Amino acid sequence: MFKKEVELFEFPTSLGLRKKRHEISPGVKDLPDWLRTLGFYQGMNIYDTFHLAAPKYLMDFNETTGLLNADHAIQYAKEQAFILHKQLHNDYFKLIIGGDCSVLIGTSLALKQKGTYALFFLDGHTDYIPSECSQTGGIAGMDLAVVSEYGEENLTNISGLKPYFEEDYIYCVGNRELTPSYVAPILNTNINYYDLNETRSTGTTSITQSFLQMAEDNALDGFFIHLDVDVLSDEIMPAVDSRAEGGLTYRELARLIRPLIYHPRCTGLEITTLDPSLDTTGEITRRFIKFFYDL
Template structure:
């Protein structure tokens, strides 16, 4: 069940710094595209000591609403997802752990597409929001708020059904964990799905160890080829991670995040993890980045 440490496995970093999945607010272009450089400047890569680094620059940021689908930057996001998946596919033969640094949550689509072409994978979706909505519910119509719905096959074909591979993840193989947006209309769709949904309150009531082990038992029982971990840093409490576009007071503590990831990353079928939504424009002095690195560095030593 348990693998070598990530460092012994070897870590490949993929820099997918797209901000196309976010809406411009108050003439502000989302700064999440700066995250790989920001983490590198503040010492993260020194701890990770990646075996290789791959980068894929996104198209220039735009605000294009598709008149038919009503989705922001639909074609641009889809084109970038295809390029992501092609880059990842070239390196899936290696046993290395894939650490993907965003960018916004729309980068999950490219990873999901690559995984679907490689086999049958599960997803542990760790996020302060469910991201399981469509354009009728989404206020921004931006892909970063709909990514979980898209990768499980709910939404416009241009994003959900690339190469006719819909869905990229079976809903029954997805755990959505940590949501703090508990509006009834917002969570209604995911409650009506086959996704295992555990909001922050439920996570704490059930216990982090139990939920992580339950997911790993599912992975073993279903004999999937592996699993991927999505981490939107807004799953952390605002006191720890205010450098995000959608702040909320409640959220995980660093102790809780470390506990959860320690259990998941120790499993031999963990193939990769992505970090999204951390916006360096809200962390000009690097204080938040340095604390984040300090809190997670043990996984990479």
């Protein structure tokens, strides 16, 4: 699966999502335990494991900012970054298991403290919207905006580190929410943006080669991969918070990330939003695990 030994980080926050009426908290917080139960870690060359307990889930909505649980998410991101940053001095592959997409904020803080990195952002959404355009206020739907300095200052400039990633060093790949008002914000940036249709027309090989060349040309310290599993087709990955028709096949996803995870500049990868409560038989997750072991 990974050529390097792996340092595993479990960051099972669900603060970035608005819970459903029937939920006590969003089920993504159980993802690390679920993957362990189904054997994802077995056979993986894990050097060490780090765990930050899931924070208590709240519905703390700020009417002024339009954000849900922002202060609590910031605190979790700081704690997450503290743990991760201490390990960035070594060459182990960093595998982060969420949680929802807000874990990207803590990851980004740690990387920014270490140096200048690129981000390969795989998601079925852009996650690049202002809070006033969000229907839920959930930070998990704004994480790419936050880490590239678009949004509330308390989120985008934690510890005075904004921007956590430069726009030119971000590739956003796989969005299939194509409503003009939704994609308008990201189109007004220097982010390298490929929606699902453009990903297929451009070609996975061209996109990854372009990304790797960009990282080399700018002599970056490395790059990181964010994988929201809802980038996959709804037919094969329905166990997510925000479902939508279409999406990447496993073959297409493999073609995108295989050249990246085996590249010497790759620092690591984070997996987010797979909700065990939506996969009661484990069949969906087992297919996902097999995909990784076949890479």
